[in-house]
Amino acid sequence: MTPLTFFPLAALIVAAALGVILNRHPIRSGLCLAATLFLLAIMFVFLDAHLVAALQIIVYAGAILVLFLFVIMLLNLEAELPQRRRQNLTIAATVAGGLFAAAGIYALFTSGGQLPGPGTAAAPPLEFGSSAALGYRLFTHFVLPFEITAVLLLVAVLGAVVLAKKKMS
Amino acid sequence: MVPATYYLALSIVLFVIGAVGFLIRRNLIIMFMSIELMLNAANLAFVTFARQQLAMDGQVIVFFVMTVAAGEVAVGLAIIIALFRHRETLNADEVRMLRW
Numbered sequence: 001m002t003p004l005t006f007f008p009l010a011a012l013i014v015a016a017a018l019g020v021i022l023n024r025h026p027i028r029s030g031l032c033l034a035a036t037l038f039l040l041a042i043m044f045v046f047l048d049a050h051l052v053a054a055l056q057i058i059v060y061a062g063a064i065l066v067l068f069l070f071v072i073m074l075l076n077l078e079a080e081l082p083q084r085r086r087q088n089l090t091i092a093a094t095v096a097g098g099l100f101a102a103a104g105i106y107a108l109f110t111s112g113g114q115l116p117g118p119g120t121a122a123a124p125p126l127e128f129g130s131s132a133a134l135g136y137r138l139f140t141h142f143v144l145p146f147e148i149t150a151v152l153l154l155v156a157v158l159g160a161v162v163l164a165k166k167k168m169s
Numbered sequence: 170m171v172p173a174t175y176y177l178a179l180s181i182v183l184f185v186i187g188a189v190g191f192l193i194r195r196n197l198i199i200m201f202m203s204i205e206l207m208l209n210a211a212n213l214a215f216v217t218f219a220r221q222q223l224a225m226d227g228q229v230i231v232f233f234v235m236t237v238a239a240g241e242v243a244v245g246l247a248i249i250i251a252l253f254r255h256r257e258t259l260n261a262d263e264v265r266m267l268r269w
Binding site for chain 1: 170171172173174175176177178179181182183185186187188189190192193194195196198199201202203205206209212213216217218219220221222223224225226228229231232233235236237238239240241242243244246247248249250251253259
């Protein structure tokens, strides 16, 4: 990925992410989140993570986001009113977050040493990022976590049903 | 080619946006979306490192993160629905039963 495509894409991602947290209305935040997720999927394609990019769109933008929008519309939320008494916390959180980001980026760019590995310029093997390569790794080295994930999803489904159903009394 | 540090910088910025959003917003659903932003920032870092090392493991971890995020959203939104049914509000400041 050349800088010419990276920087506009990164700027769009950051703008969409800011839209998520700055919009007063939950629906608009949700749509901004959708934009962020789609743009990140494009970023994944450029990083040769093709299956992950597809999953990002199917699972995140498809399933998780629809669930969000569904709940927002179900609860019929109105826009949040600006609250004056919380302004101190807002400023403090923004400053702390800005400092954290600045420290992290400073550490990244001044640590001097190169990151280990062949790097992003090296040509990946043909299989890299394909569903075959990911599936092979998943069903050999990561097979136990994979099975545990199945149990986790089952428990999550049960928990969601129990929590959201009406009280029988 | 853009070096991996740039992707990691973007990941840090995304994570911080999510963390700040979680702190400054009081709407539970938007706080939830901020958590999703943070998870996605972590995913970006994982994919970047997978590309940097040319190892598939980072992408497998992203697969797991997505699964956990899906489960978390299902349960979290169920809690939000149950809460709204009880209290008619989604403002985190008004839900303070367990706070000292």
